Amino acid sequence: MHPPTTLEISSQVIPLMATLMLVVQLLLIAQRMLLTNIRLFAIQSLLLSGIAAVVAFNYNASHVYVVAVLTFIGKVVFLPWLLNRLVHRIQIHQDVEPLLNAPSSMLICAALTLLGYSVTRPFTSLEKLGNNTLAIALALLLTGFFLMINRRKALTQVLALLTVENGVMLAAVALTTYGMPLVVELGIFFDVMVAVMVLGILVYRIRENFDSMDTGKLDQLKG
Amino acid sequence: MLLLTPILLVPLSVALLCLLVPSRRVMAALGVLAFATTLGLGIALLHEVLARGVVREWSEFLSADALSAWMVLLISVVSLATSLYAGRYFERDMAAGVITMGRVREFFVLTPLFGTGMFLVVLANNLGVMWAAVEGTALSSVLLVALYNRRNSLEAAWKYVILGSLGLALALLGTVFVYAAACKSHPDSLPSFNWSYLMSVARQLDPLQLKLAFVFVFVGYGTKAGFAPMHTWLPDAHSEAPSPTSAMLSGVSLKIALYALLRFHILTTACLDGGPDAGFSGHLLLGFGLFSMLLAPSFILVQRNLKRMLAYSSLEHMGLICTGIALNSPLTIFGALLHMGYHALTKPVLFFAAGNIHQTFHSLEFRVIGPGVGKVLPVTVVLMGLAALSAVGLPPFGLFFSELTIISGGLAAHQITVSVVILVALLASFCGILQQLTRILLGARKPGDHPTDARRSDGVPAMTLLLGSLLLFSVWLPAPLLELMHQAAAIIGGKP
């Protein structure tokens, strides 16, 4: 059995970190510099892997450690590096221009967070870690979704997609007693990696063909 | 002996082989070989399923019931026709210099991968793995859509991948919820994530959580299956992809996503059954199915691009299938499954013909193609005409029967408004397709506008294969297949 103290601590820590993830998300939304965005995403992923680690430590569930490690390697190290590289490769430094300005997007995100809470209210989760973590996960997902809508640059959309992914993973880690079965975790992980690579390839090609990454330019297919 | 494993391994190995093979012809041949094999295996699987009920391998990691077997057959047939057609198609493309050998290789590598992914979707027992497989199909098909590396194809691919992976993220969340529900019902141990297991414990799962999960799964897989209003990527991707890929996307890929959705639908129905909101998932399916059916025709009516029109027609048919399943009477579900099959045999023909037209006139815009295609490509036009008749649901083609079955089933279920809506939608899309095709296929060429490089026999084998089997199966279905479909219908209807 686990010493109660750690459990108490972790039951404090996990929601905290989750909330931090949400904060980072909000920063992402407010933030305009592309490179900073990537760093923020890295931080968020770091928090995620941290949560995974804590969960793993709590239940000393070995395969959740694997998740933590994979997340760290993949989302904290590899992807940011890849994206940075891409950014340098296709020299774009000018900041991203959102459709909505920061304050109004903030308001919307607040509303979405509320929605997340209200939706997850009905079922109190399995044990002490879960409940509002789930709400946060949902909030992450919705805000990430909004972020995706709100950004024009192809790369930032990729980032937004990844934050959505983070939200889902948070749910996966926090909600289920011991995370998902390993095979699933692996599958998901590699899918995400491949997805990012495919996206990278497309971004690269788009850059080549359109001399820009502004997806606003991709509106030729109508009707 | 193993059945499911080879079904996965054969196309996979062919894909790897194609990385090495030098010549285009060999790659094409390999593709045909692969899917011919899987077709054979599929038929074997059919009998196996009829004999044993459910076929499991790798300690239930792979399992196939009637529904999966049916899907395996569909995938194999469409992929087989596609690889039959692809050889000549890319030969002409390369001759015309619109595509490099590298890209062609990409196609012949990715297509079997695409197939493998779809096979895995229908054979995986584990819902998480199923999700991963769906994502895999999405990723491989994205690259196929972007094959021509033109501006339009890239745009289409981008929209496809963004909407697709976003949707799949939602689907993943839904999947997680389901698993969470499972964990909640058995807090002590790490429960299995197998569909069969979940079905067995369906009654103990938390209905509220499952409802929520289904909402996410529905929006997620629904996006992939192209339900309006999440369908927006569909016409772009289907029209900009090379015609063989369009055929696969329209012929099976949509149905695969629907299959994934159906698994959850069955689970949810089983869980919510008898509860306050029983049939919740059914209502969603019905609503969105009808909405898609109603939305599609208006786009067909004012459509200017051949393949986009075909894509919208696919939207229509998906809506109908969905409605048929949602009506949830054995007859309508059976009709819907049959509809899947007939549609899978019909739509590729149309896309192949569209491919020929595209390669002859170098455009898909109706006004560029102009009237009198029949004077240039008589054979293609005849085959396309037949396929179009089937697509709009005229006898003696099977879609006529399946549509009528669904409609009369709707009446039998006292859903007269549903039936009327279906009829109206079908009528509208009929009008659209009829007048658009009449405009381009019939008539005389404009003077001095007679393309020289018209090849009359392109793709005829593939098309005749499909149309022939369509006609055959419209008037006669082998008893085992019938039995299989009845069992599949029973599974969907929640009475296994």
Next chain:
Amino acid sequence: MNLDPLNFLGQTLALLLLAPLLSGCIKNWKAKLQNRRGPRPWQVYFDIAKFLRKDMVISEHASWVFSFAPYVVFLTALLAGLMVPMINAPAPLRLFGGVLAVVGLLALGRFFLALGGLDPASAFGGMGSSREMTISAIAEPAMMLAIFTVAITAGSTDLSQIAQSTQSATWKLLNPAHVLAFAAMFVVLLAETGRIPVDNPATHLELTMIHEAMLLEYSGRYLAFMEWGASIKQLVLMTLLVNVFFPVGLAGPQASVAALGISLAAYLAKLLALSAVVVVVETTNAKMRLFRVPDLLSTAFVLAALALLSTFLFQ
């Protein structure tokens, strides 16, 4: 079929001989009323005989229809006449057709008359047939409605039957329905026989003539048959009016010779009275413009409709 040969022969002769005399009388009285001496009543006989003797000039454009038409016109008028009771109630051909057949036969005649007008490629003929068909078309419904009114009350379309039931006690001659139908029928008569105010039989002024325009290219015996047929048609319609709507004194089946005599006298009297009315109408009215004629005929239609409505009320 019970075809009494005597009756048949008698009525045929009566039709053939009486018709010209009647139109002669009308011409004569009209002249008198206009302070002219006018032709003798029997002048028409001479005209017909003259026409029969004369050579024929046939248009080079005319086809076989042109030569076919006069016989059709003549015979249809005659046949129609044999279905209308003149002197004794069971008309000779009563079995072969009632009022519907009469209307049909007259229409057949008109059909060929109009074709004959078109055939010689002259503008007048075309104009004439166009107008003739138009007027008859709008006259038809009024006529039918008027006839239905009596036919419904008699429960039959057989003219002799109608006449008899009209005579019999069950039927009051002054039934409003009856009177209205009679009025409607009279207007139709004017239109059908080409009388002022619809058409002017006396004129050959291009723009106003209708019936004459169709005959313009006919000559010799064809013209004779055409004219004669026209006068027979007129007689038939008048007989229809007087004997079906006003069958006073009409002899029944197997009537005695005396009865027949009375009936004949009554018939002639009624006929002359009716022609007098026609003459008065013709002299006191001016010819209408072509596009005014529908107004007149629609009045007739309304009268007939009223007649119908009143049968509906009084039954």
Next chain:
Amino acid sequence: MLLTFALWAYVAGMAGALVLQRAERLANVLGFGLAALGGVCGVVFSVSSLAAGRAVTIAPVTLWSGPIPDVRLVVEADALSCFFVLIVSLVGLAISVFSLGYARTYYGRKNVGVLAAVFNALLLVTTLVFIAGNLWMFLIAWELMALLAYGMVSFEHEDREARQAGVLYFIMSHLDAACILLGFLMLAQAAGDFSFASLRGIGAKLSPQQRDAAFMLFVIGFGIKAGAVPLHIWLPVAHPVAPSNISALMSGVLIKTGIYGLVRVCFEFLGPPPMWWGASLLAAGTVSAVLGVLYALMEHDLKRLLAYHSIENIGIILMGIGAALMFLHTGHAVLASLALIAGLYHTINHAVFKALLFLGAGAVLHATHTRNMEEMGGLAKRMRWTSLFFLVGAVAISALPPLNGFVSEWLTYQSLLQGFGTTTSLVRLMFPLGGAMLALTGALAAACFVKAFGITFLAQPRSDHARNAHEASLPVLIGQGVLTAACVFLGLFPTAFLKLLDPLTQQLTGHQLSQQLTLANGLVLSDATAQGGTVSTLGITLMAVYLLPVPLALWAMFGRKARTRIAPTWDCGQRGLTPQMEYTATGFSKPLRMIFKALFRPRREVQREYDFSPYFATTLRFESHMEEVFQTRFYRPVNLWLLRLSRRLRALQAGSLQAYLIYVFITLVALLLFAS
């Protein structure tokens, strides 16, 4: 089994023609020859079984049972089927003979093999429609019929008009198929089975609302197919552009499938009719009759004119059927049978003379290469036989004695007149008024055919084409001759034909009337009442022959010495009449156009150029347009509205990824709120 043989003959003809399409002469002979053979068999079969008075001639036979539960194809034939099989076979026979000659005009130009094949296929599926024994068979044959007819309407698809006509036709046919399907399914739900046998009298099980709904659906569906106003919009567009032999088939037979369906459904399936069913049919029939002929009058395209007359005659048929339904309601079964007989008699009559007229039009079209009457004329001299046949058809369709049109309209009049006494409600006024409208229709039809025949065949040729016209080939004439003979027979010997209708009325209304309708051992046709009217077309004809000596004798008496001289027409002293001086078709119908201004709303443009005074114009250009009120007031607006709506919706797919994401987003949020 003769019918089976006929069907196989059609199949063989279809296959043979397709196989031999390279050798067009052979394909022509084989295809249409076999079609004619099948026609003969069909005629013999139906006449024999009707004469034998059998109610059921083919017990239900299952041809094929499909993969889906209770999807099977069943055929059965009762008296009603036989009657309509008679129509299709008789007309088909004549048309196939005609086509043997007519198809030659397509040699080298179009694929005669396909033409012959589709012709056979059309005969096949039409026959199948009539002998269908369950819903599936009926619907499949029905849809195939529409499909094949579409192929034929757009057979000469090189010109745009034909393509558009084809599309319109197919869309309307599909619409009617949908209505019929829904109606049948409503019945089938109550019966729990798709076979016609189990649908008999099923209406009794339905609630009144359901029955009325089903009735409305059927009326719309079959009304479209039959071309009843205001659902006729496709008919005058589609029939003219098809090859003439197909036009004849469509106008003569295909639209009768609508009548067949109505009779089948109203008299057998829907059960005892309320008053308003019959009344509405009667009203619709009257309107169709009058409007059809009025629009026909305004046409100077010969085939369009004939097409509009089909609408008129369908109206007359509907009047009979509607009256019959009303009498069924009031419980006068005998009278109902009379009205029904009138309607069905007119059905076969119209099939015969309309096909005849279309064939004549085809021969003329072939000779003059135009459908425009303004460019014809003088053909009576150049095409003697064709003109004779056409004249017979014209007299028949104008309901003039002694031909068949007159007989069926006489029966209609009789039933209407007697109808007045069947009820005391105000509805009974419909009967005489309907009769009056029928009279108007007849008179207008006569006017119209004076124009059609006179302008087309008489007077001077109006164009070189007409001047160089020549008589048609022998098979073409024989084809028309057959139908002419049929017209004469049906006209002169109605009592003989009525015997064939006995099993039919027995089946539908439970009465046999031919005895009561026959007087003087078959010479005279009576109206089945003691004192009622009688008519004898044969007698009239015989009398005409008796009386012919009168004019001849007069001639002999007076005009022995008279001579005949051919001379120019009187030209008012101008130098020679030119065709320009003749009355035109437009001019002929001008008075009626002016009288019915309110309906036609003609638009005219006159452009005159003059040097010094408008009264001495140097050039004069006159244009006159007319559009159907239904087209302008209903169909076009609806069409435009639909297109506008679609364009609006098109904005949804504007190409912006953001917008698409928002759709998904909104859907998700909405569903989340809906779920929790």
